[in-house]
Amino acid sequence: EAGVAQSPRYKIIEKRQSVAFWCNPISGHATLYWYQQILGQGPKLLIQFQNNGVVDDSQLPKDRFSAERLKGVDSTLKIQPAKLEDSAVYLCASSGLPGFGSPLHFGNGTRLTVT
Amino acid sequence: AQKVTQAQTEISVVEKEDVTLDCVYETRDTTYYLFWYKQPPSGELVFLIRRNSFDEQNEISGRYSWNFQKSTSSFNFTITASQVVDSAVYFCALSARDSNYQLIWGAGTKLIIKP
Numbered sequence: 001e002a003g004v005a006q007s008p009r010y011k012i013i014e015k016r017q018s019v020a021f022w023c024n025p026i027s028g029h030a031t032l033y034w035y036q037q038i039l040g041q042g043p044k045l046l047i048q049f050q051n052n053g054v055v056d057d058s059q060l061p062k063d064r065f066s067a068e069r070l071k072g073v074d075s076t077l078k079i080q081p082a083k084l085e086d087s088a089v090y091l092c093a094s095s096g097l098p099g100f101g102s103p104l105h106f107g108n109g110t111r112l113t114v115t
Numbered sequence: 116a117q118k119v120t121q122a123q124t125e126i127s128v129v130e131k132e133d134v135t136l137d138c139v140y141e142t143r144d145t146t147y148y149l150f151w152y153k154q155p156p157s158g159e160l161v162f163l164i165r166r167n168s169f170d171e172q173n174e175i176s177g178r179y180s181w182n183f184q185k186s187t188s189s190f191n192f193t194i195t196a197s198q199v200v201d202s203a204v205y206f207c208a209l210s211a212r213d214s215n216y217q218l219i220w221g222a223g224t225k226l227i228i229k230p
Contacts, residue, residue: 042220100216106160
């Protein structure tokens, strides 16, 4: 089975610019997550989708971050405008069953550098 | 409050040595799941194991073994006869109702296996 696909792999932008990341989950996986991982830390959940609905976006900085999963399959995460502290790896994950106890399958991530 | 502590920031051993990665968790829930993930230099988080709170049986998978002890709130991970390919950052994580079933991640332990 194909894994979680993410693009781009790397992105370098200047502060105040905008950027978008794309994720295609494992086929048939209804739950999709976006995580932010700062170097040396564990992942931090930004948003969780169940099909095309948002389950949890409590840690998403909504003044600058947005995400959508319009058809319940692939998803995009956007940052506008970017700040220096947004430099991190953005990880997309999916799971076949909702929530509790279901292992997550991660993509390779997008490494964002904001200068 | 829920918390996962991985006190070992970095461990360095010589190939073929055994190594144990510690994980201590805190939760008031009686039903929860514990996970271990591996993050090699490529960046992708790879699911290794899931254990629910009612199953205290130790698990062995090849050179990997896991020791779950509710009495000490620990879920330790041992690699026997380590290999260079085991070099990675290892994360322990907890999922329980108190955290709305979202994964609570430890800070990770960087494991370096020297040839």
